[in-house]
Amino acid sequence: MDWLNAIVQGCxxxxxxxxxxxxxxxxxxxxxxxxxxxxDLIVLAAYLGLTVTGAxxxxxxxxxxxxIPAMALIGYVLQRGILNRxxxxxxxxxxxxxxxxxxxxxxxxxxVFSADPQKMNAGALETASIPVGGITLGVLPVLMFLTAVGVxxxxxxxxxxxxxxxxxxxxxxxxxxxxxMGLNRAHVFGLAMALALAVTGxxxxxxxxxxxxxxxxxxxxLIFGFEAVIIGGLGNLWGTLLGGIILGVSQAVGAQIxxxxxxxxxxxxxxxxxxxxxxxxxxxxxx
Amino acid sequence: MSxxxxxxxxxxxxxxxxxxxGLIVLAALVLAPYxxxxxxxxxLGEILLYLSLASLWNLLAGYAGLVSVGQQAxxxxxxxxLFGLTIFGGLNPIVAVLAAGVIGGLVAMPVAALIFRLxxxxxxxGTWVMAEVFRLVAAQVSALGGGSGTSLPxxxxxxxxxxxxxxxxxxxxxxxxxxxxxxxVIYAVLRSRKGLALTAIRDNELAARSLGIDIxxxxxxxxxxxxxxxxxxGALIFLQKLRISPDAAFSVNDWTAFVIFIVVIxxxxxxxxxxxxxxxxxxxxxxxxxxxxxxxxxxxxxAIGVMLLAPKGLWGMVRARSDIQLFALRRKVVAKLKD
Numbered sequence: 001m002d003w004l005n006a007i008v009q010g011c012x013x014x015x016x017x018x019x020x021x022x023x024x025x026x027x028x029x030x031x032x033x034x035x036x037x038x039x040d041l042i043v044l045a046a047y048l049g050l051t052v053t054g055a056x057x058x059x060x061x062x063x064x065x066x067x068i069p070a071m072a073l074i075g076y077v078l079q080r081g082i083l084n085r086x087x088x089x090x091x092x093x094x095x096x097x098x099x100x101x102x103x104x105x106x107x108x109x110x111x112v113f114s115a116d117p118q119k120m121n122a123g124a125l126e127t128a129s130i131p132v133g134g135i136t137l138g139v140l141p142v143l144m145f146l147t148a149v150g151v152x153x154x155x156x157x158x159x160x161x162x163x164x165x166x167x168x169x170x171x172x173x174x175x176x177x178x179x180x181m182g183l184n185r186a187h188v189f190g191l192a193m194a195l196a197l198a199v200t201g202x203x204x205x206x207x208x209x210x211x212x213x214x215x216x217x218x219x220x221x222l223i224f225g226f227e228a229v230i231i232g233g234l235g236n237l238w239g240t241l242l243g244g245i246i247l248g249v250s251q252a253v254g255a256q257i258x259x260x261x262x263x264x265x266x267x268x269x270x271x272x273x274x275x276x277x278x279x280x281x282x283x284x285x286x287x
Numbered sequence: 288m289s290x291x292x293x294x295x296x297x298x299x300x301x302x303x304x305x306x307x308x309g310l311i312v313l314a315a316l317v318l319a320p321y322x323x324x325x326x327x328x329x330x331l332g333e334i335l336l337y338l339s340l341a342s343l344w345n346l347l348a349g350y351a352g353l354v355s356v357g358q359q360a361x362x363x364x365x366x367x368x369l370f371g372l373t374i375f376g377g378l379n380p381i382v383a384v385l386a387a388g389v390i391g392g393l394v395a396m397p398v399a400a401l402i403f404r405l406x407x408x409x410x411x412x413g414t415w416v417m418a419e420v421f422r423l424v425a426a427q428v429s430a431l432g433g434g435s436g437t438s439l440p441x442x443x444x445x446x447x448x449x450x451x452x453x454x455x456x457x458x459x460x461x462x463x464x465x466x467x468x469x470x471x472v473i474y475a476v477l478r479s480r481k482g483l484a485l486t487a488i489r490d491n492e493l494a495a496r497s498l499g500i501d502i503x504x505x506x507x508x509x510x511x512x513x514x515x516x517x518x519x520x521g522a523l524i525f526l527q528k529l530r531i532s533p534d535a536a537f538s539v540n541d542w543t544a545f546v547i548f549i550v551v552i553x554x555x556x557x558x559x560x561x562x563x564x565x566x567x568x569x570x571x572x573x574x575x576x577x578x579x580x581x582x583x584x585x586x587x588x589x590a591i592g593v594m595l596l597a598p599k600g601l602w603g604m605v606r607a608r609s610d611i612q613l614f615a616l617r618r619k620v621v622a623k624l625k626d
Contacts, residue, residue: 034408103587107580226412264423278404
């Protein structure tokens with residue numbers, strides 16, 4: 001029963017990892033940009049949530065009403081102001097600029113909020129649970145997982161059924177021709193980053209409710225998200241969800257064997273899959 | 288138009304002057320333990336080790352196009368190899384530094400085989416995953432202190448040299464020797480056939496492949512050389528610190544972020560760049576270090592500014608104006624005038 005429990009809890013944790021990864025997958029799909037600061041932006045969203053709940057006395061989940069638009073705005077400004085200048089054939093520029101951003105964000109957060117771990121208090125939601133069969137499911141993990149499924153379904157629908165999605169796909173296929181067809185590339189990229197960071201906002205608030213966080217943990221979250229994207233296959237959002245689940249289950253099973261092996265088990269699962277299926281399980285595009 | 292009327296030269300007046308000046312600076316650095324105070328000597332040693340790390344990362348990213356953000360894997364591996372080999376293997380620390388380099392090279396081979404499957408930016412994060420794996424494994428080694436780390440035993444420290452001054456001088460000379468070795472290896476690699484292939488890959492990978500260059504093998508060789516030397520540098524870093532812990536040994540900020548900033552600010556893809564970058568980096572650090580985290584924010588902003596406004600770095604700006612080259616690496620075809 002312990003093992004079944006570990007696997008189920010791992011699946012639910014995978015939802016959070018998929019939320020970390022969805023934004024990363026989206027911006028890679030649209031503009032081939034890999035954002036090293038992605039994890040630090042998740043942490044930034046958690047701190048935004050903390051500040052909003054503290055200042056307005058809101059429930060952490062209600063803080064999403066402010067955090068999501070705020071992160072989207074940050075995303076648009078960041079893309080139009082800085083990141084658009086780095087987009088091109090050269091891989092180095094976006095990588096190094098987002099690396100710089102990561103260091104700035106980390107130390108900025110350290111300056112404002114100090115290195116003390118923080119946590120958002122979601123009251124009764126944190127401990128509420130539903131017994132299913134012989135195991136107990138926490139309401140919060142279930143909510144996180146369902147949110148992840150909802151977000152990915154929403155992104156998928158947006159990608160294939162809306163004008164914005166068409167613009168994203170067109171720019172992804174061929175930037176120059178999309179430009180000729182009257183799309184403003186800079187604006188489309190801005191919107192993609194805004195959307196990606198809106199998702200990051202959700203991920204950050206859930207992260208802040210689930211565990212304590214401090215300014216230094218961004219790198220680790222980036223890596224989880226990245227692993228989920230690669231395991232699932234580049235450009236495949238449902239694959240990313242599956243990647244998150246595989247990662248979550250590996251960690252939970254690893255922790256079940258030895259508490260010190262939790263993170264290591266996740267990374268090893270990733271490396272094994274990389275060795276066996278270098279393009280991920282369900283790739284839709286080439287790296 | 289017979290071939291004999293032309294010859295290829297690599298040196299220039301500037302490179303010959305630079306070589307002479309370089310030898311004078313080197314002589315002054317060799318004598319540093321006799322003219323510098325203890326804290327200055329430590330700072331110089333640290334500068335030299337950062338110069339080595341930056342030059343190696345530059346060879347990897349600037350020439351072979353392998354943008355790694357996980358070189359802390361090798362720094363930490365070297366450090367842990369030094370501690371393991373001296374404490375359990377009873378090796379002399381200086382021998383252990385060399386052995387750490389060998390271990391680094393051997394480990395780099397399977398690592399490369401695996402992460403070379405990732406392209407471009409995903410390769411970068413893949414290297415970081417590798418470094419995390421190394422860190423987590425190191426934290427599991429309870430014989431070396433697990434997550435909290437361990438110190439180098441007094442007996443091992445004393446076996447470096449007798450007395451604190453002699454020890455600090457030895458440690459400094461090792462750092463200097465390492466920096467010279469690293470620059471010499473890079474210079475030799477770049478002047479060789481492999482270097483020509485590397486420059487071709489840097490400029491245009493597709494064109495290089497169509498000329499028959501085995502890209503995978505060239506990159507693999509560079510990755511392994513850089514892995515070996517980075518591990519040796521890592522061993523020296525922790526020989527100076529005398530204490531190791533997983534978080535310090537595999538720190539992405541200390542061993543990768545700073546190193547990347549140094550190379551970018553100085554000028555990526557040139558041998559001169561990291562030298563300029565390391566000087567600027569330490570000037571900034573020594574003047575702004577009191578600001579704490581603000582200093583790192585300024586550094587990050589400065590690096591982003593350089594990347595956006597002058598992507599070839601400070602040395603690139605110099606070269607755009609004067610076309611000068613301090614290391615004789617470029618090949619020029621010159622007509623023989625006499626015959």
